[in-house]
Amino acid sequence: MTTTAHDAIRQQVGKIVExxxxxxxDALRRIYAADVVSFDVEPPLQHVGVEAKLKNWARAFTLFSEVRYEVRDLTLTxxxxxxxxxxxxxxxxxxxxxxxxxxMWxxxxxxxxxxxxAWLIVHDQASVPLDMPSGRGVVDLEP
Known part of the structure; x- marks a missing residue:
C-alpha cells in the first residue's frame, strides 16, 4: 500500500468525474479495462466489456443537456x-x-x-437501497 498508488487511483476517479x-x-474509455464488468442501476443485470459500459454512459448522456457528477466519501484499499x-x-x-x-445518490x-x-476499472457497481415491502428502489436518501 503506497501513497502514490492511492493518489493514482484517486486521479482515476477524478477523471471519471471529468x-x-x-x-x-473517449476519456472514459481510458479509465476502464477492456473486459470490465459493470453492475449498474439499469438493466441488464451486467454490462460486460468496455463497449457495453460506454453504451450505458452514452444512453445516460442523451438525457442531459448538462451533466454533473459528484463523489463523496471515497475510501480505497x-x-x-x-x-x-x-x-x-x-x-x-x-x-x-x-x-x-x-x-439521486x-x-x-x-x-x-x-x-x-495504469490503474484501470475492472469492475464497478452502482446500487440503491431496496424497500423490501414494496420492492422498489429508495432514491431519495442523502449521504
Whole structure:
C-alpha cells in the first residue's frame, strides 16, 4: 500500500468525474479495462466489456443537456496490483427539456487492477437501497 498508488487511483476517479461532466466517452474509455464488468442501476443485470459500459454512459448522456457528477466519501484499499474502493456518487444536471434535476445518490463500488502501469476499472457497481415491502428502489436518501 503506497501513497502514490492511492493518489493514482484517486486521479482515476477524478477523471471519471471529468469524463462524465464533459460527456467524453473517449476519456472514459481510458479509465476502464477492456473486459470490465459493470453492475449498474439499469438493466441488464451486467454490462460486460468496455463497449457495453460506454453504451450505458452514452444512453445516460442523451438525457442531459448538462451533466454533473459528484463523489463523496471515497475510501480505497490498495494492494500491489489490485485495489477496490467505495463511495457515494450522484449524477445530476439539466435534462434535455431544460428541467434541472438533483439526481439521486447511489452506492458505488470500484475494482481496479494495475494493467501495464495504469490503474484501470475492472469492475464497478452502482446500487440503491431496496424497500423490501414494496420492492422498489429508495432514491431519495442523502449521504
Amino acid at each position: 469524463g462524465i461532466q464533459a460527456k467524453d466517452l 490498495v494492494g500491489d496490483d489490485i485495489a477496490f474502493g467505495h463511495c457515494f456518487g450522484r449524477l445530476s444536471g439539466t435534462l434535455g427539456d431544460g428541467t434541472a434535476t438533483n439526481g 447511489v452506492r458505488a463500488t470500484f475494482g481496479f487492477r494495475k494493467i501495464e502501469g
